[in-house]
Amino acid sequence: MSNIKHKIVHSENPLEHWSDITDLTNKCVLDLGCGWINQGFQSTPEYFLSRGASLIVGVDETCSEIEKLKEIYPSHIFLCQRINTKEDLVDLITTHNPQFIKMDIEGFEVLLKDIPVSVFNSVEEMAIEYHNPECKQVLTDKFKELNFEVIALNNFGYYCTDSNIMGIIHAKK
Numbered sequence: 001m002s003n004i005k006h007k008i009v010h011s012e013n014p015l016e017h018w019s020d021i022t023d024l025t026n027k028c029v030l031d032l033g034c035g036w037i038n039q040g041f042q043s044t045p046e047y048f049l050s051r052g053a054s055l056i057v058g059v060d061e062t063c064s065e066i067e068k069l070k071e072i073y074p075s076h077i078f079l080c081q082r083i084n085t086k087e088d089l090v091d092l093i094t095t096h097n098p099q100f101i102k103m104d105i106e107g108f109e110v111l112l113k114d115i116p117v118s119v120f121n122s123v124e125e126m127a128i129e130y131h132n133p134e135c136k137q138v139l140t141d142k143f144k145e146l147n148f149e150v151i152a153l154n155n156f157g158y159y160c161t162d163s164n165i166m167g168i169i170h171a172k173k
Helices: 044-050 065-070 086-096 109-112 133-145
Strands: 005-009 028-032 055-060 075-081 098-105 125-130 149-156 167-171
Touching: 028 044, 028 086, 044 055, 055 065, 055 086, 065 075, 065 133, 086 109, 109 125, 109 133, 125 133, 133 149, 133 167
Parallel strands: 005 149, 028 055, 028 098, 055 075, 098 125
Antiparallel strands: 125 167, 149 167
């Protein structure tokens, strides 16, 4: 774990925010929190497609953004859905069998805690934004349980004055 990359993230722009995700060739990406399409930079679905993803399954609670993404990327799957329970996550993972999961669901990442390891059989890599120290610990523990290696631990340099409160953990099998 001594080879973990660290940086401060200053933007929601995927070119910076998710820059540790470099090769998604022929992978199905479950993009949880895929909104923010009107921000003046590329969307996360566009970013992941530019990294080689073969299928994007995008989920966001902002239905107007989901409808726009359906228009822009008609061969991909976009769902207007709020993720409130672990069952919501289990259903999305087992239905779509992604190799990669990106998660930015505003604190609901803690729902991963109680999901059985077997649900993640198809998953090879995850990048998850955490929103508080408790959530960061839940994710760290879950990655250990899944035998994933943390490859990047990035802290936010915006939205909060303490860069240890929010950030992104990127891990692979």
